Amino acid sequence: MNPRRELNLPSPTLLPADPGSPTLSVIVNSCNRREELRTLLCALNRQSYDPFEVLAVIGPSADGTLDMLAEEFSQRVKTVSCPEFNLSVSRNLGLAHAAGDIVAFIDDDSVPSTTWLEQLAAAYRDDGVAGAGGRTYLVREGADRIQFLHGMFSVVGEQQDVRWGDAPLPPSRTPAHFWFPRFHGTNMSYRRSALVAIGGFDERFEYLFDDGDLGVRLGLAGFRLRQLDDAVVYHLGATTGNRGRHPYDLNWYSWSRSQIYFALKNGRPAVGLKRSLLAAFRHSTELASQVAELAANGDLPPDLHRKARRMLRRARRDGLRQGLFEPRRMPGRIPRLDEGFVPFPRQVWRRAPAIAPAVLPPARRIRPLSEEPISLALLSVDYPPGQTHGVARSSEALARGLAELGHEVHVVTSGSAHRVYVQDGIWIHATGPVAIRRYHAFAEAGYHDLAAWINHSHEAFATVRNLMRNHAVRLVDSPLWNLDGYVAAIAGTLPVAVRLVTGMRQIADVHGEADPEKRLLGDLEENFVRRAALLVSNSVATEQALARIYGLDPATRLHGKVAYGIVPVPDERVPAPRPLRPGEPLTVLFVGRLEGRKGVPELFAAIPPALRALPELRFVLAGADNSRHDGFLARERTDYPTWFARHHPELRERVRFLGHVSDTELERLYADCDLFIAPSRYESFGLIFLEAMNFAKPVIGCDSGGPRDIIVDGETGRLVPPGDPEALAAAIVELGGASESRRAMGRAGRARLLEFFTHRAMAEGFVALYRRMLAAA
Amino acid sequence: MGENTAPLSVDQVVSAIERELTGGPLEAAPDPDWALEQARELQRRFRSDPVGGRLATLKRLAFWWVASAFDRQGKVIEALLVELEARAARVVALEARLARLEALVNARESDERERRR
Numbered sequence: 012m013n014p015r016r017e018l019n020l021p022s023p024t025l026l027p028a029d030p031g032s033p034t035l036s037v038i039v040n041s042c043n044r045r046e047e048l049r050t051l052l053c054a055l056n057r058q059s060y061d062p063f064e065v066l067a068v069i070g071p072s073a074d075g076t077l078d079m080l081a082e083e084f085s086q087r088v089k090t091v092s093c094p095e096f097n098l099s100v101s102r103n104l105g106l107a108h109a110a111g112d113i114v115a116f117i118d119d120d121s122v123p124s125t126t127w128l129e130q131l132a133a134a135y136r137d138d139g140v141a142g143a144g145g146r147t148y149l150v151r152e153g154a155d156r157i158q159f160l161h162g163m164f165s166v167v168g169e170q171q172d173v174r175w176g177d178a179p180l181p182p183s184r185t186p187a188h189f190w191f192p193r194f195h196g197t198n199m200s201y202r203r204s205a206l207v208a209i210g211g212f213d214e215r216f217e218y219l220f221d222d223g224d225l226g227v228r229l230g231l232a233g234f235r236l237r238q239l240d241d242a243v244v245y246h247l248g249a250t251t252g253n254r255g256r257h258p259y260d261l262n263w264y265s266w267s268r269s270q271i272y273f274a275l276k277n278g279r280p281a282v283g284l285k286r287s288l289l290a291a292f293r294h295s296t297e298l299a300s301q302v303a304e305l306a307a308n309g310d311l312p313p314d315l316h317r318k319a320r321r322m323l324r325r326a327r328r329d330g331l332r333q334g335l336f337e338p339r340r341m342p343g344r345i346p347r348l349d350e351g352f353v354p355f356p357r358q359v360w361r362r363a364p365a366i367a368p369a370v371l372p373p374a375r376r377i378r379p380l381s382e383e384p385i386s387l388a389l390l391s392v393d394y395p396p397g398q399t400h401g402v403a404r405s406s407e408a409l410a411r412g413l414a415e416l417g418h419e420v421h422v423v424t425s426g427s428a429h430r431v432y433v434q435d436g437i438w439i440h441a442t443g444p445v446a447i448r449r450y451h452a453f454a455e456a457g458y459h460d461l462a463a464w465i466n467h468s469h470e471a472f473a474t475v476r477n478l479m480r481n482h483a484v485r486l487v488d489s490p491l492w493n494l495d496g497y498v499a500a501i502a503g504t505l506p507v508a509v510r511l512v513t514g515m516r517q518i519a520d521v522h523g524e525a526d527p528e529k530r531l532l533g534d535l536e537e538n539f540v541r542r543a544a545l546l547v548s549n550s551v552a553t554e555q556a557l558a559r560i561y562g563l564d565p566a567t568r569l570h571g572k573v574a575y576g577i578v579p580v581p582d583e584r585v586p587a588p589r590p591l592r593p594g595e596p597l598t599v600l601f602v603g604r605l606e607g608r609k610g611v612p613e614l615f616a617a618i619p620p621a622l623r624a625l626p627e628l629r630f631v632l633a634g635a636d637n638s639r640h641d642g643f644l645a646r647e648r649t650d651y652p653t654w655f656a657r658h659h660p661e662l663r664e665r666v667r668f669l670g671h672v673s674d675t676e677l678e679r680l681y682a683d684c685d686l687f688i689a690p691s692r693y694e695s696f697g698l699i700f701l702e703a704m705n706f707a708k709p710v711i712g713c714d715s716g717g718p719r720d721i722i723v724d725g726e727t728g729r730l731v732p733p734g735d736p737e738a739l740a741a742a743i744v745e746l747g748g749a750s751e752s753r754r755a756m757g758r759a760g761r762a763r764l765l766e767f768f769t770h771r772a773m774a775e776g777f778v779a780l781y782r783r784m785l786a787a788a
Numbered sequence: 789m790g791e792n793t794a795p796l797s798v799d800q801v802v803s804a805i806e807r808e809l810t811g812g813p814l815e816a817a818p819d820p821d822w823a824l825e826q827a828r829e830l831q832r833r834f835r836s837d838p839v840g841g842r843l844a845t846l847k848r849l850a851f852w853w854v855a856s857a858f859d860r861q862g863k864v865i866e867a868l869l870v871e872l873e874a875r876a877a878r879v880v881a882l883e884a885r886l887a888r889l890e891a892l893v894n895a896r897e898s899d900e901r902e903r904r905r
Contacts (some may be wrong), residue, residue, distance in 0.1 A: 289855050296862030303865055320869065449808055456796060465801070469808060501805050527795060534798045 033135055034352055035063035035128055036111030036203070040093070040101040041119035042070030045079050047247065048119045052084055055355060057419070059483055060128035062354045063115075066108055068093050068101045089353050098196075099212035099221050103342045106203065106211055110352040115200035120247040121147075123198075124481035125386065125419075130242035131200045141205035141234035144194025145242025148431050156430040156441075158246055159195040161238040164223035166191070166231075167278035167290035168270045188281060192236045193226030198244040201225075205234050207345045213276075214340040215333060218262075220269040227277045243481045245431065259311050263302065263319045267326035268333070270294045275334025291334065295327045385781055386419040386484045388475045388505075390495040392467050394424040394439065396674055400604075401698045402492045402512055405549075405575045409488075410437045412576065412774025421478050423471045440478070442470040458528050461535075464494050472498040479505065486544075486781060494532070497539045506544035506788040508781065511553045513695040516560050518608060537561045545784040546570045547777065549696040550717035556695070569784055573776030574720060576769045577701045585707050585761065586682050588754040596629045597747055600684035600708075602677065602699050603691070605651040605668075606637035610690030610713065615655055616736035617690075621743040622665055628747055633680055635671040681706045686746055686753060688712075692733045697721055700728075704764045709756035711742050721768070727760035 037055065041048045048067065055065060066089045069076050080090050091108050093101040106114060115131055117123060127145065134143035149158040162172035166189055194200075199222060206212075209228050212221055229236060271291040278287025302319045305311040311319065391406035410420045414436040426441025433439065445467045447454055453462035478484040489496025490510045500507040515533040519526070540546060540561050546568055548554040554572055557563050599621075603609040614632075622628050636651050638644040647654055652668040659666070672680065681687070687703035688711040696717035700710045704721075710728035712718035724730040729746060731738040746753055 289852070292859045293855055296859050299862050299866060303869070317873070320866075324866075450804060452804065453796070453801075458796060461796070461801070465805065469805070498805055498809070501802060502809055531796055531798070531801075535801060538798050538802065 032060075032062075033112040033132055034110070035060065035113045035115055035132060035200075036105075036109035036352075037063055037065045037115050037117060037128070037355075038068065038102065038105035038109060039065065039117055039119050040068045040070070040098055040105065041072070041076060042096060042101075043072045043074045043076070044119045045072070045074045045076045048076060049079060049083070051117065051119055051122060052088060054122045057125050058123070058128050058355075059126050060132055062352070063128055064089060064109075064111060064353045065355045066091060066105050068105045068108075070096050070101060087353075087356055089350065096217075097214060098218040099214040099216045100342075102221070103211045103214065103345065106206055107342075107345050107347070108350065109203060110347070110350070112203060113200050114203050114206065116196065116198075117244060118197035118246065121197045122150075122245045122247075124241075124243040124245070125483050126481055127198075127242050127244060130239055130480075134237050134239060135202065137237075139235050140202075140237045141229060142194065142199065142201040142236040143239055143242070144199040144236070145239045145244060147195045147198050147244050147246050150245045150247055150432055156428075158248075159198070162193050162195070163190045164193045164227055165189055166227055166281040167287050168220070168223070168273040168294060169290070170223060188231065191227045191230035192238055193223045194236070194238070195244075196222040197246050198242065201229075205229060208232065209234075210341040210343070211345050212342075214342065215272055216269050217265050219266055220273050224273055224277065231277075231281070241477070241480045243477075257312070257315060259305055259319075260315055261319075262322075263298065264322035264326045264329075267295060267298050267323050268330040270298075271327065271330025272334045275331070276339060279334075291330065295323070295330070299323050382782075384418045385413075385486070385778065385785075386421070386482055387413070387781070388421045388423055388478050388484045388487045389413075390423045390471050390475075390487060390489040390499075392425050392445070392471075392493045392495055394422055394426070401696065402490045404577070404698055405510075405696070406490065408575065408577050408770040409773055409777060411435050411578060412770035412772075413777070415771060416774050416778065418774075418778070419482065419484075421482060421484060423474045423478075425467055425470075440474050442467070442474055445470075458531065460528055461532060464532075465498065468494055468496065468498040471495055472502060475499055475505065485785060488777075488781075491536055491539065494535060494539055497535065497542075500539055500542040503542075506784050507542070508545040508547060508777075508784060509540060509543035511540070511546055511548050511557065511695065513693065514556070514560055517556065517693060517695075544569065544788060545780055547780060548572045549575050550720045552693075552716040552719065553695045569780075569787055571776070571780040571783075573773060573780065574768055575696050575698055575701070576771070576773035577698065577705060577764075578770045579765055580678075580705050584682075585705075588707070588757060595627065597625065597627045597686070598629050598631055598684045599686045599688055599743060599747070600680055600703070601630065601632045601634070601688050602680070602702070603634045603689055604637040605632070605634055606641040607643065608641065608692055609634075610692055610733070611651055613690050613692075613734055613736045613739055614688070615651075615658075617740035617743060618666060619659060619662065620737075620740045621747070622662060624740075624744045625747045628665065628743070630666045631669065631680060631684065632667065633669045633672045633677065677702075681708065684708060686711070686743070687728075688739075688743065689718075690731070690733070690739050691716070691718070694718055701764055701768050704757075704760035704768075707757035707761040709746055709753045710760060711739070711746065723759075723763065727756050727763055 039048065039051060052065065052067075065087070067080055067084075068091045069080070070093045077090065077092070080088060084090075089108060091104050093104050095101075102116065105116075113132065113135060115128065130145065131143050134140055146157065146161075147159040148156050159172060162170065164170055170193075171190075206225075209225075209232050213224055216224055226236060271294060274287050274291040274294060278290055281287075299320075302311065302316065302323065306313070306316040389406060389410050391403060393400065393403040395403055395407045406422070410422050413420045419438075421438045421440055423440050423442065425443065425445050426439070427444060428441060429443035431438065431440050445463050447462050447466055449469055450462050450465050453459075453465065475484065475487055485505065487496050487499045487505050487507045488510065489499065489507060490512055491514060492512050496507045496509065499505065500509075514536050515529050516536070519529050519533060537560075540557075540563065546557065546563075546565075548557065548570070549572070551572070554565060554570075557565055557570070601614060605611050618630055622630075632652075638647075638650040643654075644650060649657070655666065655668075656663060669676075669680075681703055684703075685708070687700070687708045689697065689699050690711070690713050691697065692713065692715065694712075694716045697712060700712055700718060700721045703710050704727065710722055712722050712728065712730060713733035714724075714730040715733045718730065722728045722730050729742040731742050746756070
């Protein structure tokens with residue numbers, strides 16, 4: 012029986028279909044960004060809200076944007092040409108052509124979350140709300156995740172945006188009509204009637220301060236704006252016509268002029284001429300000092316510095332003149348050029364896959380889908396690059412396979428910072444390094460691993476909840492490893508699939524340990540397995556372990572076996588088998604942590620006789636030493652490499668220990684070796700064998716656990732009894748001395764991999780199980 | 789491990805997780821009403837503060853002085869940079885003139901030598 016218990020948590024579900032839902036017009040203003048615009052339009056297919064229309068207002072583009080729209084989106088997207096490179100003019104044009112009750116603005120280099128429009132529309136259930144905006148995440152490796160949470164503009168053009176970690180400000184609650192909320196330009200929506208009432212956008216704002224000006228004017232006119240906690244939009248921050256190649260080659264003119272103009276136009280009626288003039292001068296001087304400082308620090312080359320100063324001088328003159336003596340440039344009465352509401356045909360999304368933001372043309376990635384794509388959260392505390400162990404690698408292969416099949420995959424991992432980015436069409440949500448923010452009691456009681464694991468599990472669940480609200484993810488997939496999805500399983504808001512890997516109890520069995528923390532972690536793993544809605548074994552051995560280790564009868568649980576897979580390297584990268592000339596070294600490669608479970612002691616015992624039998628043999632061992640955790644260090648008072656060097660000083664030249672190696676280095680090692688060996692006493696699967704087979708190498712493993720499913724003895728390599736150094740040495744000598752069999756086995760291994768163990772086959776197996784789980788849930 | 793002071797059980801861990809889950813919002817958001825009260829309180833204190841409310845004229849004066857000082861400083865920097873730029877241009881012009889004169893002198897000297905020969 013599944014003891015999953017429903018806790019009293021608010022469950023973010025999709026809104027029920029409401030016949031009275033407002034109609035929405037999504038306005039995209041674009042110029043010379045064809046591919047980004049196409050990505051956005053494909054992503055809009057996945058919106059959960061209906062009905063909405065899409066308006067693309069195209070500036071003076073020279074990159075064939077209009078042709079692309081005519082070819083790929085005719086009859087689906089209203090296209091309007093804007094003769095001027097001016098964002099406010101473009102927005103006003105969009106407003107005039109919009110037929111919806113609500114207008115939502117999004118930049119062409121952004122991608123909305125699945126429930127973006129649904130969340131915006133829900134805000135308008137309150138009749139008093141005239142505008143609603145969401146938060147913006149910046150999607151870029153190395154960038155902070157949050158670009159905009161909420162923000163305010165003062166009537167004299169001071170700007171205060173709130174990002175993660177800043178003191179929370181009360182948006183929209185203002186001292187004396189001085190500060191007003193503003194939305195981020197790429198994530199804002201308004202009632203069309205409210206924008207029409209204030210006359211639309213002031214076209215003097217070419218591309219900056221337009222959103223702030225709108226916020227202040229709406230506020231002064233008495234309209235209420237609502238900043239939403241979610242309604243996420245992902246912003247790529249692509250290059251623009253207002254930004255040069257150099258990071259500080261900006262349109263300083265537009266920035267400074269708009270700010271001076273803003274302060275005078277909005278500040279003068281609110282706080283008087285003197286204060287608004289003061290603010291205008293302050294803005295101008297601050298920007299000038301900023302530019303001078305950049306030049307003094309050498310960040311701005313002399314020619315750009317001169318250019319910036321010229322721009323600022325001109326901006327001061329123009330800003331003052333326009334702000335003091337010239338009227339606003341408003342479009343006048345905004346007509347409703349009613350061409351009728353053209354609903355965006357969202358049904359296409361059933362055939363198009365999830366589109367993750369990327370500047371690469373997504374057209375190549377679109378594959379027809381026979382069934383509705385699944386949106387899921389895939390948890391893995393460790394994730395490549397930089398993580399080479401099996402769980403991290405298999406998670407990556409699964410994510411890539413699922414994304415290639417057209418499903419929306421959100422990987423939740425720890426990473427080095429709190430951020431979001433996209434890799435190979437997969438969303439990566441990094442929560443930042445594991446920190447003990449909660450569950451201090453565990454750490455205080457001495458259970459440090461437990462505290463770290465559960466803290467990460469909790470952070471991962473917080474991200475999953477966010478994904479439920481913004482992307483309507485329907486399931487969580489977690490490895491047993493590190494109890495990643497344990498908190499999600501306890502919360503019970505989504506079904507959790509658990510990928511079974513080598514458990515703590517199996518590791519403790521092999522290492523013969525009785526550490527109380529490891530025992531508790533083993534018990535928690537059992538509890539996790541019992542709470543899971545679906546169990547996935549990667550091999551027959553794991554399937555059997557389910558009953559043996561956890562006392563579970565697989566027949567009573569939703570359970571399936573899917574072999575892991577990897578991304579096959581292209582044929583041209585597989586090295587041709589080289590003929591071995593006499594005297595040339597023959598390399599045997601071992602990859603794995605140096606620890607007892609990986610069979611390192613047996614390997615150490617097998618190396619000397621093998622080297623004696625075949626003088627051309629060389630051993631290369633890649634992997635970090637783990638003697639501290641498997642009890643070896645305590646027993647022998649030394650680590651594995653030192654122990655070997657001390658006991659076999661004469662073999663130093665022929666046995667190399669590389670320690671932890673990078674992904675690139677590892678790939679080179681696989682490509683260069685002649686024979687691969689991994690004599691693990693127990694492996695739930697053994698991804699390393701697939702990695703060697705990928706490069707057409709013969710493999711030697713032990714006749715236990717997962718390797719039994721992978722290696723066909725005598726055909727793709729050799730299986731030897733676990734814990735038997737003599738048999739291991741004999742197999743090494745046998746294959747080392749038979750170059751023709753090595754080549755044949757390598758070829759057979761690669762053929763087997765391509766047939767049964769690709770990432771795509773793995774993903775297909777998982778999807779079938781997910782669908783069964785969702786049907787049962 | 790070995791330093792565990794009290795053995796933990798699965799039930800204790802699960803209860804702790806459930807407490808955390810139901811204890812409050814996962815992503816602590818500021819309570820807007822609370823934030824509004826805070827802002828009002830700050831404003832009230834600010835008004836009763838000598839510099840904020842009672843000596844408002846003095847504050848405005850100081851503010852004007854500081855702002856105009858910044859402005860003046862900005863203008864001085866601008867003026868200096870403009871002057872430096874002008875001088876740099878003059879130096880470049882002088883260097884060019886010097887080079888032209890040197891070329892002229894050389895030409896004349898070589899003419900002179902030719903004539904003497």
